[in-house]
Amino acid sequence: MSIIVFAEEWNNQFKKASFEAVSYAKSWAELAGTTVTAVTSRGAADPAALATYGADRIVTIVLAATPYGIAQQLAAMAEGAAGMVIAGTSIGRSIAPALAALAGGALSTNTTSIPTGTAPVTVVRGAFSSKGIETIELTGGLPMVSFVPNSVGIQERAGAGAVESMDTTGTDLLQVTEKTIASGKVALPEAEVVVSAGRGLKGPENWAMIEELASVLGAATACSKPVSDIGWRPHSEHVGQTGIQVNPNLYIAIGISGAIQHLAGVSASKTIVVVNTDAEAPFFKAADYGIVGDAFEVVPQLVNAMRAFKAGQ
Amino acid sequence: MNLLVCISHVPDTTAKINFDAAGTALDATGVQFVINPYDEFSLTKALHLKEAHGGTITVLNVGGPETEPTLRKALAIGADQAIRINATPTDAITVAKELKNHIAANTYDLILCGQESIDYNGQQVPAMLAALLNLPFVNACVDLVIDGSSATATGEIDGGHATYTGNLPLVVGGKKGLVEEKDLRIPNMRGIMTARSKPLQVLEATEHDAATRAVKFVKPAVKSAVKLVDNVDELVHLLHNEAKAI
Numbered sequence: 177m178s179i180i181v182f183a184e185e186w187n188n189q190f191k192k193a194s195f196e197a198v199s200y201a202k203s204w205a206e207l208a209g210t211t212v213t214a215v216t217s218r219g220a221a222d223p224a225a226l227a228t229y230g231a232d233r234i235v236t237i238v239l240a241a242t243p244y245g246i247a248q249q250l251a252a253m254a255e256g257a258a259g260m261v262i263a264g265t266s267i268g269r270s271i272a273p274a275l276a277a278l279a280g281g282a283l284s285t286n287t288t289s290i291p292t293g294t295a296p297v298t299v300v301r302g303a304f305s306s307k308g309i310e311t312i313e314l315t316g317g318l319p320m321v322s323f324v325p326n327s328v329g330i331q332e333r334a335g336a337g338a339v340e341s342m343d344t345t346g347t348d349l350l351q352v353t354e355k356t357i358a359s360g361k362v363a364l365p366e367a368e369v370v371v372s373a374g375r376g377l378k379g380p381e382n383w384a385m386i387e388e389l390a391s392v393l394g395a396a397t398a399c400s401k402p403v404s405d406i407g408w409r410p411h412s413e414h415v416g417q418t419g420i421q422v423n424p425n426l427y428i429a430i431g432i433s434g435a436i437q438h439l440a441g442v443s444a445s446k447t448i449v450v451v452n453t454d455a456e457a458p459f460f461k462a463a464d465y466g467i468v469g470d471a472f473e474v475v476p477q478l479v480n481a482m483r484a485f486k487a488g489q
Numbered sequence: 490m491n492l493l494v495c496i497s498h499v500p501d502t503t504a505k506i507n508f509d510a511a512g513t514a515l516d517a518t519g520v521q522f523v524i525n526p527y528d529e530f531s532l533t534k535a536l537h538l539k540e541a542h543g544g545t546i547t548v549l550n551v552g553g554p555e556t557e558p559t560l561r562k563a564l565a566i567g568a569d570q571a572i573r574i575n576a577t578p579t580d581a582i583t584v585a586k587e588l589k590n591h592i593a594a595n596t597y598d599l600i601l602c603g604q605e606s607i608d609y610n611g612q613q614v615p616a617m618l619a620a621l622l623n624l625p626f627v628n629a630c631v632d633l634v635i636d637g638s639s640a641t642a643t644g645e646i647d648g649g650h651a652t653y654t655g656n657l658p659l660v661v662g663g664k665k666g667l668v669e670e671k672d673l674r675i676p677n678m679r680g681i682m683t684a685r686s687k688p689l690q691v692l693e694a695t696e697h698d699a700a701t702r703a704v705k706f707v708k709p710a711v712k713s714a715v716k717l718v719d720n721v722d723e724l725v726h727l728l729h730n731e732a733k734a735i
Binding site: 242243244247265270275276277302307310316349351353357363365366369393411419420425443450462463468485 | 500502503506508515526527530581582585607608609610611612613614615616617618619620621623624625626627628629631641642644645646647648649650651652653654655664665666669670671698699700701702703704705706707708709712715716717718719720721722724725727728729732734735
């Protein structure tokens with residue numbers, strides 16, 4: 177009756193969200209008085225690392241190529257489980273619902289809390305594009321949680337960590353023909369700090385200072401919808417409703433007015449800083465800190481100030 | 490091609506969201522409902538595919554009679570026929586099972602959904618539906634090319650893209666990129682007139698067992714007023730010492 181958690185890796189390295197997933201499973205297992213079984217790819221460089229975050233048993237499998245294949249593999253292990261945890265990464269968001277459908281799960285996605293109760297399992301999740309917070313009971317099947325990365329945090333609590341391998345297959349209904357991930361950049365959905373800019377930057381040639389600020393902060397870069405629509409920045413950087421939803425510890429918005437569609441994708445951020453020339457910009461209402469000023473003056477100063485701060489740490 | 494577009498009926502993006510006195514459901518008073526924005530990209534993609542390959546577009550929704558204006562709007566935009574499965578969309582699995590029962594009894598080449606609905610933000614139904622039907626699925630789909638009976642689809646993954654090929658039928662969860670924002674269509678007067686005479690069929694629900702139960706909705710705490718600062722050094726100081734964000 178273990179809590180089963182899927183630990184995703186990319187290029188043989190665990191994603192940060194995977195450590196958070198195991199931490200989540202450990203918190204749940206402590207409440208439920210049970211153990212944590214982590215399932216990961218046999219290619220993962222160091223499966224035993226999952227023990228640091230609470231995995232008692234670490235099962236390595238030859239992963240199927242597609243989320244649906246992986247969902248089948250996890251479904252085959254679901255019998256007798258007390259619950260299942262999947263990080264809400266892009267792959268996880270495809271796996272979890274398929275797994276719930278295959279294994280008769282009661283699934284909460286977009287979850288932002290560890291279970292607040294275990295009989296029935298009760299969790300808190302975001303709804304109505306951050307305009308509502310829902311408490312949901314997982315009543316009608318094996319309880320399963322997909323959580324928002326960076327919402328519950330990583331905790332180190334040692335588990336027994338016995339590593340074993342298992343043979344299981346899933347059927348991939350699609351062939352993966354290409355996979356491209358921008359290298360050397362912080363992936364937006366997992367970023368702890370996001371530096372985002374909008375039309376206030378006046379043109380794509382002015383993004384160097386945004387990239388520089390992001391680089392100083394170890395942040396991902398993002399942009400508003402109009403900026404991706406006019407092609408100044410790629411669609412993959414567009415945060416907001418119909419774009420990517422983020423919840424970093426720090427979101428710095430530069431030259432973005434703060435349309436409701438944008439806020440829907442960022443208002444779960446823990447701290448929001450807004451830099452805008454227009455003191456009436458709606459984004460200031462959603463911000464924690466603001467500077468009314470010209471991005472072309474403020475951002476270079478901020479780069480220097482942050483660089484000095486980082487150097488002093 | 491026999492194209493199916495699954496449509497959610499959701500509060501408009503700009504709607505003020507309130508909950509009923511018990512805090513267990515949305516208070517729909519005064520709320521304007523629209524086609525789920527993600528579904529609009531899928532609907533427009535279906536129109537493009539029909540223009541290129543011929544065929545029929547069916548729009549399908551699980552919901553009560555109050556959702557019919559949303560289906561009529563989809564007809565006005567260019568879908569050929571609409572089906573409403575008369576059930577309360579209690580949770581994702583109930584919706585997915587209703588959709589599955591209809592789809593399994595019919596022949597669709599392509600099932601286009603939106604990646605998620607902007608009301609419950611579950612991002613569950615399309616993947617569940619594909620799994621229940623044992624059909625291939627591509628989420629966050631930003632490109633789709635149909636060639637005879639096969640498809641090449643690209644989905645966003647964290648920090649990049651993955652491209653898949655496979656045979657139809659295929660289920661996709663669409664989003665911006667599947668078509669461009671500027672390609673989205675709004676109903677014109679002729680569309681609205683012809684939509685009135687297009688078929689809208691109501692089917693009775695087949696399954697009802699929900700797996701989850703919403704027990705409480707609250708609104709997020711109102712943010713305290715923004716702290717305006719004059720210079721970047723003060724900002725860095727506050728971010729470090731007060732917000733502990735750096």
